[in-house]
Amino acid sequence: MVQNRGINQDVTQEMNRSLLLKNLRREGMCSRAYLASLTGLKQATVTNIMKDFLNWGIVTEVGFLNGSKGRRSIGVSINPDRYRVIGVRLARKHYSVGLFDLTGTQITKKRVDFKPEEQPDAEDILNQIAAEMRILMKKYGKDTILAAGMAVPGPFIAKKNRIALITGADIWKDVDLKKFFDRELDIPVFLEHNANAGAYAHMWDLKDAYRDDILVYIAAGQGIGAGIVMDGKIYKGALGTSGEIGHMTIDRNGKPCACGNKGCLERYASSLELVKAVYGDQAGRLGCNFEDVERRIREGDQFCIDCYQRACESLGIGIINIVNVINPDIIIIGDDMARPDPERMETVIRETVREGILADVWEGLTLSISTYQGDPILTGAAIVAIDRIFDSPGQFIPATNQAGALESPSDE
Ligand SMILES: [Zn+2]
CATH class of the missing domain: 1.10.10.10 (Winged helix-like DNA-binding domain superfamily/Winged helix DNA-binding domain)
Structure with a gap:
């Protein structure tokens, strides 16, 4: 600017x-x-x-x-002991709420999975999340918890605080998330796309290794998104939807997608599609899930491994496109799809990408599978809040504390 x-x-x-x-x-x-x-x-x-x-x-x-x-x-x-932030991750089939100190270290975490037979609506889920947050605020004190960050699946229209589309989860379409939390809670809640949150977490983790590189974190889970960090800041685009690589075309005559396009990356390389590739379109109704596929891959089931390999190749094609548009220094791939066999994923993607881009560009690229301990998207949500506090600390530290006369908080 x-x-x-x-x-x-x-x-x-x-x-x-x-x-x-x-x-x-x-x-x-x-x-x-x-x-x-x-x-x-x-x-x-x-x-x-x-x-x-x-x-x-x-x-x-x-x-x-x-x-x-x-x-x-x-x-x-x-100081890791004085102030806290809350991190929230909203996913298609679960949510997590965690408490973090200002160094980004997790203190508590609670994960709630939606049962397949349950069909909670958006308001139900948000009320549950707000209730969890109030419990933390009551326990740790209102002037201790300064803010919260929430990572949401996308495409997330940041300027309207609205999730435009979650494939397979229509309930979020018209919900203004910011309005809800402003009404329900006394602390500011900052919303961020889940891949952007994951990118923040990896950037923090790299510490000295990250200075002004261009880092792309790819969250390959039930959906696929990329968080793009430039000069230490997330690149957001005009409405905040940049990095929506799940809806990048990798086959113009390919499978139709809920976004209206055909042959979107997400329809070939997401964990939902991998489950469908293994169990057929009825997978959801049969109660088959990604954990089943993950277990079968680990046990060496050749059919599952072949399906996984094809998904990784598709992801590699998506990455070729990213490299050609952005020319990043670092690409890190994480989330569900990186779990079953990270070594195989790395080999397949490296081969696909190396063959698909200029040799000079390949030389300058560091490509790896995330080895992040814990959930980088949840931690990243907390880091989004911490980053806002660090942007403007005078606005977040309670006025009574700024005046001095501090007493240390009682330990619980
Ligand atoms: Zn699409």
Whole structure:
């Protein structure tokens, strides 16, 4: 965006705070002097802001660090004990709600799977999620939990807070998610497409390995989406629907898709389609699920392995298109489809992509299967909230805490 407005002093202050928090988060622990050298801020500015942060409880001192010339300095880090955020993942057939500290570490998690015979409507599901969130807020205190992030399947029209289409789950079509949570909860809830949330989580995990690379995280599950990170920020597009690679055409005469197009990637490489490829279109009614297919692949069932291999080849074709459009540095593939046999997936996709793109482009590409511990989409939802807090900490820390006179919260 072109900077065409002046910047007032209070805004500068908040920008410097944000810069320091984000660098400190990435470093984990460091000295004030090192932060000054990283950010180019004057040491006095860093010291002043850190004094506020210590008062607010967002940063903590963590013992001594050995510096150059034998000097020792006090290390600082993000305080994991004072504030919390809630992460929520809404998927086609389940939801998860977790509590996280400001370093993105998960404290609690609850997952609820919808039973096949149940057909909850959108309002039911949202009420359940809001109830879970209220339980956490009651337990940990309202001025401790600063915000929540929620990852949703897509295409998600970010500017309208609305999910435009979830293949096989029409109930979400006209629900304004933001309006619902604004009405029901006292904390801000930030919505993000699930692949974008997964991309955030992987970017955080890479820490030093990620600077200004272009990273694409592909969530290949019941749907397929890509989160695209450029310069540390998610690339969203005009309405916020960028990265909808599930509806990229890989065969123009192919299978029809609920989006109106034909031959969409999702119809060949999603976990729902893999189950159908193995058990036929009646799979859902017969109660067959992805876990059955996953188990059979692990047990070496050749028919299932062949179906999986074909799905991975299709995903590889989708990735060729992504590489040609975006030319990313890093591609990470995760979610359900990466679980049954990550080694086979990696081999098949690498071969397909290498054959389909220019040799020079292949040389510059790092392609891997996610080895993320835990659910990156749930953690990513929490990180979306943390990132917003770090963007503008003065707006999130309760005014009473900013005034000082902090008491440490009681442990439960
Ligand atoms: Zn489609």
